[in-house]
Amino acid sequence: MTASSGAAGFWSYTHRDDESEEGRIRRLATRIANEFEAITAEELHVFLDKEDIKWGDEWRNRIDSALTGSTFFMPIITPRFFKSEECRREVLTFSGHAASLGLDELLLPIMYIDVPGIHKDTVPDEVMALISRRQYEDWTQLRLEDENSPQYRQAVHRLAGRLVEILERAAEVEPPPVTLTEEPDPEEEPGMLELMAEAEAALPRWGETMTEFSETIQVIGDATTEAVAEMERSDSRGAGFAGRLRATHQLAERIKEPVERMEDLGVQYSTELVKIDPGVLGIIRQVETEGAETAESEQAKEFFKTVRELAQNGRRNMESFQEFSDSLQGVSGLSKSMRPLIGKMRGAVQQVMDGQAVIDEWERRIDEVSG
Structure with missing residues (x-):
């Protein structure tokens, strides 16, 4: 099975955050992929290093061939994340493509460190608003747990299980009709x-x-x-x-x-x-x-x-x-x-x-x- 034909997860984070966490962010991605495979007997291809040419090639292949239905985008949310132009651009790109296919759920943020202002009713930063509207995974306390503790391992299992459920629902989703209006006329679909x-x-x-x-x-x-x-x-x-x-x-x-x-x-x-x-x-x-x-x-x-x-x-x-x-x-x-x-x-x-x-x-x- 090639990466393009199976489930994949694009891990978006700042390298400085991972360095500060002594590699815990990258290890979390690996743990989730391993748990996904244990549950499904199928591999979850995880793309971690944006400097690797495979990351960029596969990113474009997934989006351009409308295979978003089997592709997760998992941004690791911290205050630094919103200061990264590259991370912000990835959120916007994936969000637009996923929404055009009716697959918003495949944008699955992990709230790793709480971000001031993200929980407000009105968030002026559009990228931050996109994240706040998603059903993100709260990892703000779990990141402080020992990686081998029962709490941490159970949380990894729950998250891998959620990925499986999302993929199952995504397989049944039909792309929505193409529309640019917020309230299209239900009796006349625009051409x-x-x-x-x-x-x-x-x-x-x-x-x-x-x-x-x-x-x-x-x-x-x-x-x-x-x-x-x-x-x-x-x-x-x-x-x-x-x-x-x-x-x-x-x-x-x-x-x-x-x-x-x-x-x-x-x-x-x-x-x-x-x-x-x-x-x-x-x-x-x-x-x-x-x-x-x-x-x-x-x-x-x-x-x-x-x-x-x-x-x-x-x-x-x-x-x-x-x-x-x-x-x-x-x-x-x-x-x-x-x-x-x-x-x-x-x-x-x-x-x-x-x-x-x-x-x-x-x-x-x-x-x-x-x-």
């Missing part, structure tokens, strides 16, 4: 043309959001430049740290409103993209299934062209957004009045980068289908 038209209408709005996001960053950057100049003038007058502190407080007051707007735009951008992601992936899969020679082939080409343009434009912005986010690190120590604002700005940039990861996945699948 591909309607779906593409709806998505295409949304794409310019995201482009406009990016334009406003860039303009807001420029406003904040200009205000920061003026504040630095004021600090230099203050130093020349011999005002010392008191003068610098006054200029910093003035800067914090000036950028408060644009920072709030920047935060709103970031949340809006990633939330809307994640919401429509399963529908767009469904459209791409539908085109792939029906082939290029369909009545909608020309419209599909136009839709794909629009998505590619959005992806390319977004990537042009990403470098400057990342530079802006990195520059905030040096400002964070100026004054406590700046710290909450800096946190919001960095969070907003991360949300936009998350959204770009969703669009990049659309483009990747479109390239494969078109090629």
Whole structure:
């Protein structure tokens, strides 16, 4: 049996967390796989090392061939996890594909270390919100148990048993109808043309959001430049740290409103993209299934062209957004009045980068289908 034909689990974690745990995270994956095999007499192929080419190849094979029904994605949730761009991108990618197939349950998070804010009713971070909505496994206390203790071994057995149950249910699931609307008309299922038209209408709005996001960053950057100049003038007058502190407080007051707007735009951008992601992936899969020679082939080409343009434009912005986010690190120590604002700005940039990861996945699948 090859890895692609059997059940598989992709283990997503930060290497620093595993190092801090002295390898316990990787050992947990192995224990679960062994227990799964003991229960089913079938192997659970576990992919652990993202630096191994097999991890990436198998990840793409599983998603592209719609074999998600036999593929688990198990993120090991810690505070560090949400700071990893790679881990965040994996959650978004798998979540969209699983939802497009009606298989959300195959995204099975393990809450390894409690994350502040994840249990709130409203979670502004879209990746964190995706995790909080799942029926995750709580390992926050079990991670403190001896690995050979009865409690730990029983928990491994329960988790392996849950994987078996999920696979059994997944085998009976039919992919949901492709839809981009939250409340589709139950009497009239939209066709591909309607779906593409709806998505295409949304794409310019995201482009406009990016334009406003860039303009807001420029406003904040200009205000920061003026504040630095004021600090230099203050130093020349011999005002010392008191003068610098006054200029910093003035800067914090000036950028408060644009920072709030920047935060709103970031949340809006990633939330809307994640919401429509399963529908767009469904459209791409539908085109792939029906082939290029369909009545909608020309419209599909136009839709794909629009998505590619959005992806390319977004990537042009990403470098400057990342530079802006990195520059905030040096400002964070100026004054406590700046710290909450800096946190919001960095969070907003991360949300936009998350959204770009969703669009990049659309483009990747479109390239494969078109090629």
